[in-house]
Amino acid sequence: MIPLSVPNLKGNESKYLKECVDTEWVSSVGKFVEEFEEQIIQYTKCTYAVACSSGTTALQLALIAAGVREGDEVIVPTMTxxxxxxxxxxxxxxxxxxxxxxxxxxxxxKLCDFLETKTETNSNFTFNKITGKRISAIMPVHVSGNAVDLEKIISICEKKNITIVEDAAEALGTFYTSGKLINKxxxxxxxxGCLSFNGNxxxxxxxxxxxxTDDKDIAIKVRxxxxxxxxDNTKYIHDEVGYNYRLTNLQSAVGLAQLEKINKFVEKKRYINDFYKKELSDITELKVRPVPNYAQNNFWMSAIEVAPKDQEKLISFLARENIQTRPMWxxxxxxxxxxxNFCLQIENALKYQSSIINIPCSTGITNQQLVEVVTNIREYFKKNEK
Ligand SMILES: Cc1ncc(COP(=O)(O)O)c(C=O)c1O
Incomplete structure (x- = not known):
């Protein structure tokens, strides 16, 4: 079976895990938690990092700390x-x-058009004219590692007092290479912003x-x-309803060992994407999905776009050949x-949902497996020609 995207644990993972077990520091306090946070700060060049039990809990706490309250609206892409x-x-x-x-x-x-024509802003807040609700935040998602075109979003959100909470779950390793956000x-x-270290x-x-985050208050609140x-650690005193959302030392040990290899992983993901671009370029029935030219992509996912009539059939064909693929969500x-829920003029997302196929791109994939994927995609279109 050639999986879509599986972990690659061939570095210091077992060594660091063994250290946790040997020292019996396995829970949510320990040197690996601190070191993992510190190394994420160094790598992403942010000021503060707080490890959480998942990308989802990180998002939940980030939203609370960003000031989102009960009854508010938050703008989210449907494609996530x-x-x-x-x-x-x-x-x-x-x-x-x-x-x-x-x-x-x-x-x-579409976002700017909505904010300019269908919202009202007073001195503090922006309200959705259609629902009457306060829009306190927006959650741009860097889908598949593709950097969101954030420059325009920043300027309109500043004008409208809408807080940006980035979902960068899939985008560790992606940074901007031009414009005002260069090197960010x-x-x-x-x-x-929030990252995920889920298995895929x-x-x-x-x-x-x-x-x-670079915001000290946000970091303190999330922690x-x-x-x-x-x-109060000894007397068990709590000043509000909190959560048990910390990452454990065991998990951080694995995360830290993984982070040591991030550059190699991005390099391999790029190699995989280049391979597909080159080897599939002559098949007219598909396109390898493009990535933004204003950023260096982490190429977390490689994907192709096919005619909607081919999407399910090609996925099933490849599955029969033991090649795992997935459509978008x-x-x-x-x-x-x-x-x-309120939604606006969804068109592109419907088109991409029915035409994109994510194809195998684990960092451990071999050249032989890449050739097998390409050969089988080619085979599908050859058979379908007749
Ligand atoms: C875009 C996006 N947001 C949020 C999450 C949630 O992260 P987690 O699975 O770590 O909770 C994921 C991934 O799983 C994701 O892909």
Whole structure:
């Protein structure tokens, strides 16, 4: 079986894990938690990092710390994993859904049009004229590692007093290479950003996430909430309802060992994408998905775009050949919990949802396996020609 994207644990992972077990520091305090946070700060060039139990819990705490309150609306792209809107819903706030652009990220033109024509801003806040609700935040998601075109979003959000909470779950290793955001890493541009270290991500800690920010108050609040809002370690005194959302030393040990290899992983992901671009370029029935030219992509996922009539058939064909692939997510605004939520003119996302196929891109994939993937895709189109 050639899997879609699986972990690569051939570095210091077992050594660091053994150290946790030998020293019996296995829970949510320990040197690896601190070191993992410190190394994420160094790598992404942010000021603060707080390790959390998952990308989802990181998002939930980031939203609370960013000031999202019950009854608010938060703008979320419909083309994202359901964890993004769920994190909003946990706060009893409502995600409202926007279409995606060519790179699968939030459609900036539609977003600006919505904010300019369908919202009202007083001296402090922006309100949705249609629902009457306050829009306190936006969650741009760097889908598949593609950097969101954030420059315009920043300027309109500053004007409208809307806080940017970046979902960079898939984008560790992506940074901007031109414009005002040059050299900034995905996740470090909004007020706060969140990473995921779930098993399929570019680095994994088994499960885990991290809140990254330059804002000291946000970092303090997230750390406080993630540790049960504890204000006295010996007397068990808590000043609000907190959460047990800290990453363990065991998970951090794995995460740290993984982070040591991030540059190699990005290099391999880029190699895989280049391989597919070169080897599939002559097949007219498909396109290897493009990435933004204003950023260095982490190429977390490699994907092809085919005619909707071929999508399911090609996925099944490859599955029969033991090659695992996936379409993009079922869109959030069509998911049962969100069908009644406010959404705007979703068009591109529907098109991409029915035409994109994510193809194998684990960092451990061999050249022979890459050739096998290409050969089988070629074979499918050859058979379908007749
Ligand atoms: C875009 C996006 N947001 C949020 C998450 C949630 O992260 P986690 O699975 O670590 O909770 C994920 C991945 O799983 C994701 O892909």
């Amino acid at each position: 994993f359901i964890a993004s809107p769920n994190a909003v819903t946990y706060l009893n706030a409502s995600p409202i859904f926007i279409d995606c652009d060519h790179y699968l990220n939030i459609d900036v033109t 890493h995905a996740g470090t541009i909004g007020k706060v 991500k570019i680095i994994t800690s088994g499960g885990g996430g991290m809140v990254i 406080h909430l993630s540790t049960q809002a504890n204000i 079922h869109l959030c605004h069509l998911q049962k919990p969100y069908r009644k």
